[in-house]
Amino acid sequence: EDQVTQSPEALRLQEGESSSLNCSYTVSGLRGLFWYRQDPGKGPEFLFTLYSAGEEKEKERLKATLTKKESFLHITAPKPEDSATYLCAVQEGNTGTASKLTFGTGTRLQVTL
Amino acid sequence: SQTIHQWPATLVQPVGSPLSLECTVEGTSNPNLYWYRQAAGRGLQLLFYSVGIGQISSEVPQNLSASRPQDRQFILSSKKLLLSDSGFYLCAWSLREKLFFGSGTQLSVL
Numbered sequence: 358e359d360q361v362t363q364s365p366e367a368l369r370l371q372e373g374e375s376s377s378l379n380c381s382y383t384v385s386g387l388r389g390l391f392w393y394r395q396d397p398g399k400g401p402e403f404l405f406t407l408y409s410a411g412e413e414k415e416k417e418r419l420k421a422t423l424t425k426k427e428s429f430l431h432i433t434a435p436k437p438e439d440s441a442t443y444l445c446a447v448q449e450g451n452t453g454t455a456s457k458l459t460f461g462t463g464t465r466l467q468v469t470l
Numbered sequence: 471s472q473t474i475h476q477w478p479a480t481l482v483q484p485v486g487s488p489l490s491l492e493c494t495v496e497g498t499s500n501p502n503l504y505w506y507r508q509a510a511g512r513g514l515q516l517l518f519y520s521v522g523i524g525q526i527s528s529e530v531p532q533n534l535s536a537s538r539p540q541d542r543q544f545i546l547s548s549k550k551l552l553l554s555d556s557g558f559y560l561c562a563w564s565l566r567e568k569l570f571f572g573s574g575t576q577l578s579v580l
Contacts (some may be wrong), residue, residue: 361513389567400476400560400571401514444514448567455502455521456564457529460513 359384363445363461370468373434378464380445381427390428391458392421393444401444435468442466472497476561476572483579489534489548491575493561496542501563503544505536506571508558520544551579 360383370376382390389408393401405414407423414421418439420431430443442465446458476493483489495501505517516529518536526536533552537545544561556579561572 391568398574398576400562400574401569403568403570406568446514446569455519455527456504456567456569457516457519458514458569460515462511462513 359447359449359459361445361447361459361461363443363464365464366462367465368467370432370435370466372436372468372470375431375433375435377432378430378443378466379427380430380461382445382447384447384449384459386450388448388450390423391446391448392419392428392430393446395442395444395463397442404443432466435466437468437470440466440468472501472563472565472570474561474563474570474572476575478575479573480576481578483551483577485553485579486550489546489551489555489577491546491559491561491577493544493546493572494542495544495563498542498563498565500541501565503538504562504564504569505544505546506560506562508560508574509556514560518546553579555579 362381364379389406392404395401405421410425412423418433422429442463444463446460448458473496502521504519506514508514520526520538534548559575562569
């Protein structure tokens, strides 16, 4: 059974204070690892997909990296508008055409002035 | 561009009452469609997915059912709601493995 564990559960940063969120996973044949951002009361918004160990993706102040056992979401010089819950999800191979993602419980990030 | 519509945004229902949540997608044809539930303190849980009209796969045995009467319409239903059905329900469609979510329905069963 696929498992996704995210840490920490909650993180409070001051504006400009860089940090990393962790996503460790267990899956039989990784087809893709996904990062989403979710604001309160809204649906998750897609950020990145990583497919193989060593891959990196960047978007503004966010950079996602992937190893064979975990992924990190690095946040450089965060701003208050980066406050949200960040979700990690994995998809194993052999699921046909459906995107059956297994999600972690997320990291709630709060960035203060 | 593709858009996904989900309604209602919030819903308060008594135990034992029926449920119908609707989701429609615009700007694409024959999308894969999904219903997820997000309970407090838990990750998103896949409930149902559909790869075509009338084709429904259930991931978790439960009190809910899903239907896809039209290509871009996905409906989540229940004949009698339980307290444990409370949660945040999300409809999604996929494009090359990426999921794109609707705005969600917060369901409270009292």
